[in-house]
Amino acid sequence: xxxxxxxxxxxxxxxxxxxxxxxxxxxxxxxxxxxxxxxxxxxxxxxxxxxxxxxxxxxxxxxxxxxxxxxxxxxxxxxxxxxxxxxxxxxxxxxxxxxxxxxxxxxxxxxxxxxxxxxxxxxxxxxxxxxxxxxxxxxxxxxxxxxxxxxxxxxxxxxxxxxxxxxxxxxxxxxxxxxxxxxxxxxxxxxxxxxxxxxxxxxxxxxxxxxxxxxxxxxxxxxxxxxxxxxxxxxxxxxxxxxxxxxxxxxxxxxxxxxxxxxxxxxxxxxxxxxxxxxxxxxxxxxxxxxxxxxxxxxxxxxxxxxxxxxxxxxxxxxxxxxxxxxxxxxxxxxxxxxxxxxx
Amino acid sequence: xxxxxxxxxxxxxxxxxxxxxxxxxxxxxxxxxxxxxxxxxxxxxxxxxxxxxxxxxxxxxxxxxxxxxxxxxxxxxxxxxxxxxxxxxxxxxxxxxxxxxxxxxxxxxxxxxxxxxxxxxxxxxxxxxxxxxxxxxxxxxxxxxxxxxxxxxxxxxxxxxxxxxxxxxxxxxxxxxxxxxxxxxxxxxxxxxxxxxxxxxxxxxxxxxxxxxxxxxxxxxxxxxxxxxxxxxxxxxxxxxxxxxxxxxxxxxxxxxxxxxxxxxxxxxxxxxxxxxxxxxxxxxxxxxxxxxxxxxxxxxxxxxxxxxxxxxxx
Numbered sequence: 299x300x301x302x303x304x305x306x307x308x309x310x311x312x313x314x315x316x317x318x319x320x321x322x323x324x325x326x327x328x329x330x331x332x333x334x335x336x337x338x339x340x341x342x343x344x345x346x347x348x349x350x351x352x353x354x355x356x357x358x359x360x361x362x363x364x365x366x367x368x369x370x371x372x373x374x375x376x377x378x379x380x381x382x383x384x385x386x387x388x389x390x391x392x393x394x395x396x397x398x399x400x401x402x403x404x405x406x407x408x409x410x411x412x413x414x415x416x417x418x419x420x421x422x423x424x425x426x427x428x429x430x431x432x433x434x435x436x437x438x439x440x441x442x443x444x445x446x447x448x449x450x451x452x453x454x455x456x457x458x459x460x461x462x463x464x465x466x467x468x469x470x471x472x473x474x475x476x477x478x479x480x481x482x483x484x485x486x487x488x489x490x491x492x493x494x495x496x497x498x499x500x501x502x503x504x505x506x507x508x509x510x511x512x513x514x515x516x517x518x519x520x521x522x523x524x525x526x527x528x529x530x531x532x533x534x535x536x537x538x539x540x541x542x543x544x545x546x547x548x549x550x551x552x553x554x555x556x557x558x559x560x561x562x563x564x565x566x567x568x569x570x571x572x573x574x575x576x577x578x579x580x581x582x583x584x585x586x587x588x589x590x591x592x593x594x595x596x597x598x599x600x601x602x603x604x605x606x607x608x609x610x611x612x613x614x615x616x617x618x619x620x621x622x623x624x625x626x627x628x629x630x631x632x633x634x635x636x637x638x639x640x641x642x
Numbered sequence: 643x644x645x646x647x648x649x650x651x652x653x654x655x656x657x658x659x660x661x662x663x664x665x666x667x668x669x670x671x672x673x674x675x676x677x678x679x680x681x682x683x684x685x686x687x688x689x690x691x692x693x694x695x696x697x698x699x700x701x702x703x704x705x706x707x708x709x710x711x712x713x714x715x716x717x718x719x720x721x722x723x724x725x726x727x728x729x730x731x732x733x734x735x736x737x738x739x740x741x742x743x744x745x746x747x748x749x750x751x752x753x754x755x756x757x758x759x760x761x762x763x764x765x766x767x768x769x770x771x772x773x774x775x776x777x778x779x780x781x782x783x784x785x786x787x788x789x790x791x792x793x794x795x796x797x798x799x800x801x802x803x804x805x806x807x808x809x810x811x812x813x814x815x816x817x818x819x820x821x822x823x824x825x826x827x828x829x830x831x832x833x834x835x836x837x838x839x840x841x842x843x844x845x846x847x848x849x850x851x852x853x854x855x856x857x858x859x860x861x862x863x864x865x866x867x868x869x870x871x872x873x874x875x876x877x878x879x880x881x882x883x884x885x886x887x888x889x890x891x892x893x894x895x896x897x898x899x900x901x902x903x904x905x906x907x908x909x910x911x912x913x914x915x916x917x918x919x920x921x922x923x924x925x926x927x928x929x930x931x932x933x934x935x936x937x938x939x940x941x942x943x944x945x946x947x948x949x950x951x952x953x954x955x956x957x
Contacts, residue, residue: 378855379854412855413851415848415851416848417848421849422849434858438858482852489856
């Protein structure tokens with residue numbers, strides 16, 4: 299098991315845009331010093347992201363799925379630089395942007411990344427007019443010289459996301475959730491980025507509006523050749539947008555593969571469990587197996603494979619030893635049962 | 643009118659319409675006490691601003707005072723004259739003029755102190771909340787220590803230290819500046835604490851993170867994004883602090899460490915008047931006292947109303 303074997307390689311030969319290598323982010327959630335001394339509590343460290351590696355090719359959509367608290371949003375924030383990684387590296391278009399000396403490099407590539415947030419009610423400043431919200435990336439970097447040009451560009455962007463240029467005089471509270479998410483997308487596009495990180499962009503929206511936003515995002519991707527890192531817990535949404543899907547469990551990637559492969563031949567028991575839980579209109583009468591158990595506490599993770607307490611195929615090796623990822627074809631899976639041939 | 647001017651006029655009328663339409667205006671209209679308080683505050687404010695135009699005498703000008711007219715009682719009492727319709731003090735100062743000029747001083751010192759305290763408190767609170775860490779701990783511990791002392795003690799301390807440093811002949815020139823800064827120093831922790839609290843909430847909202855991803859500097863985010871969203875409670879504290887600062891100035895002047903006696907404020911007038919309370923010249927203390935109480939009450943009532951009107955839980 300060499301290091302290289304753990305890094306997914308499906309995009310490596312192609313046009314690679316972003317590579318995360320053995321990314322780690324730990325949070326110190328210890329009680330205050332006095333409590334620790336008096337109540338004899340130990341330090342508490344949450345390993346929110348614990349050794350995640352993936353590659354994203356230009357023009358692709360890489361999706362991360364997983365239950366709440368598995369660290370997928372933390373990965374998104376690491377990639378856009380809202381958090382500094384505890385260990386590991388991120389290279390964007392060949393430039394290291396996560397190291398100790400990478401602050402300057404980060405500045406240079408920051409303009410090529412944008413983020414779309416989950417909550418359309420919190421991601422727009424309530425005191426700002428839409429015109430200023432959308433124009434912020436343009437003004438922050440001085441992309442256009444005059445206010446007149448900025449205004450024209452904002453109108454253009456709003457039209458593109460399905461709003462009207464007249465909306466730019468309004469405040470965010472005058473819009474619905476879906477419209478606010480469109481404003482968010484317009485703002486993300488304003489700086490002409492080539493990489494968008496979408497942190498559950500549709501999970502706060504109605505199903506009908508979700509589809510509109512997803513279609514808009516796909517259309518924009520085609521038009522501007524955008525690359526997406528897409529975070530979601532909704533497998534139906536992920537199936538709709540992704541080229542590659544990674545499944546996260548407790549801060550680790552347990553399986554990643556091209557979308558069709560993952561949905562047709564899921565191999566990791568956790569992926570199977572998630573897919574089994576999807577309601578299926580065509581297969582009515584099929585016995586659905588609900589996702590059993592809960593994600594264990596990341597402060598005190600189980601020994602060995604973190605999934606073993608919930609896994610129907612766990613044996614002694616799973617309880618003792620952390621599995622590493624192995625490739626079969628273009629899919630990668632970290633599971634002892636699959637390695638040992640107990641699970642095909 | 644040009645298109646730009648029409649646009650500007652449109653914006654202003656739009657703003658006025660929105661203000662008249664707002665919840666705050668509605669709650670203002672539905673509270674009689676608030677309207678009276680606002681009217682009283684506005685009247686006193688205008689009187690203070692236009693003091694020289696509406697007073698018969700300049701009480702700060704010794705040449706205008708006539709000792710022969712000292713202790714003249716109010717007009718409705720025997721021997722009272724219309725020239726001094728609220729009476730005059732021991733120097734022959736017209737009390738009405740002295741009160742209006744006193745108001746001017748009280749409001750001026752109060753406003754200046756509150757603005758300085760607000761600038762200090764809001765910026766320190768923003769920095770403290772947004773940057774956090776050791777800086778936050780240091781600023782907040784200083785605020786804690788300061789809050790644990792009575793405000794008047796802090797003001798007296800600052801005043802005393804500055805008096806010790808400055809040569810005697812400069813005292814009177816700088817008395818107003820010193821007292822203003824002393825009052826401001828005693829009021830900043832309130833602002834800092836409130837703003838820090840709101841900042842802690844706002845800085846984790848996604849619009850702040852969006853600005854960080856866009857690449858805005860921390861200073862810009864604090865001023866452009868966080869500040870407009872934490873100003874609501876600051877306005878309430880500013881109003882209440884204004885009343886406290888006015889009272890503080892009056893207290894200091896009453897104790898004789900405030901403004902120089904040649905330029906009496908309401909506190910100085912009250913201090914002066916209480917010497918004659920038992921010899922029958924009650925008007926010298928009563929009228930400035932009423933003016934001070936009315937002003938502070940009106941400003942306090944406005945502050946209370948603003949607090950309730952801006953509190954979404956009470957709507």
